[in-house]
Amino acid sequence: MTYPPEPWYLEGRLYASVWTAPRSDVAASLPPEVRPVTLFGRAPVVTAWAVYEGDGVLRYREVLRAVLVRRRLRLMATVTDIRVDSEASRAGGRALWGVPKELAAFRVTGHGTFSARARGEHGPLCAARFRALTRVSLRVPVAFHVAQTRGGRLHVSPVRCRGRIRPARASWEFGEAGPNGRPGRRPLLSVLYEDARMLFGRDPHRP
Template sequence: MTYPPEPWYLEGRLYLSVWLTPRHESAGILPPGVRPVTLAGRALVGTAWAVYEGDGVLRYREVLRAILVRRRCRPLVTITGIWVDSEESRAGGRALWGVPKEPAVFTVTGRDRFSARARAAHGRECAARFRALTRTSLRLPVAFRVAQIREGRLHITPVRCRGRIRPARASWDLGALGQGGGPRRPRPLLSLLYEDARMLFGDVPPHPVPGNRARGDG
């Protein structure tokens, strides 16, 4: 399976929720060398639905679960579960960055009132509903690094994104995606809609890669 070289330029919208879960529930699912960032003894966990469309190098949908971690004093993000509906994205994510993408079938409707369901192998499912709480948005650039195991070693990948953020209300049924931390129907601490997002995922090569757009670095 062929896939675009890094970095991937992606356009779309993301629906994000964050909540706290007991720290011990993250034991055994994080890469060696990183520890969960905690607040009052609880780990910070996030989930997101992404709808990548527009003029990016790939168009697909995904849902993921991630944990905020640290390596010594450096904050990072580790993705512990992620489903996608693109074989190119699945193959590229695993090969380039060690992101454990699995194939799934998605049903997605709406924008400000967003509803999504994903079904992976063996009947595993997860679902969520989001409702934007205001039309007013704030432009917010975001930069972070993802820590995964690739070829037996810790691999750190930079991510840069810019877009407009709005508060939202969300309800989730994480199902199998929530295994390893968090209740099946968690109550998010915070939910957001991140729209008109332009994301650059991966290292930028020292020289331009023909056919790959290096835009979106905010």
């Protein structure tokens, strides 16, 4: 399976919720040299849908769970579960960055009012509905690093993104075939990140 070289330029929209989960539910799935960030035994977790549909290197959809981690004093994110509907995205994510992508079938509708379902080989994975709480959006750039395991070692990749953010109300359902370690009963915060332009990975031609 062929896939684009890094960095990947992607355009689209993201729908994200922030939760907390017990440390014991996330610690075992993390790469070496990082630890979950915790408060009173609970770790921040993000679940998110992404619809990449613009003029990027690939067009596909995904749903993921990521955990806030630290390497000494440096904060990063680790993707612990992720499903995509693109063979090229699955192959490239695994080979380039150690992101554990698996395939799933998606049903996605809407924009400001958004609903999505993902189904894996063994049944329903998850579903969600998002509704924007305002028409006003704020342009917010985001930059962070993703820490994964590749070839048995820690692999850190930069992510840079520009887009417009709006607060949202969201509800999620997690199927029995979904990821282990369910987050709390309801998200602490949910947002829409629209007109997103993302650069994932390192440019080998830059120092």
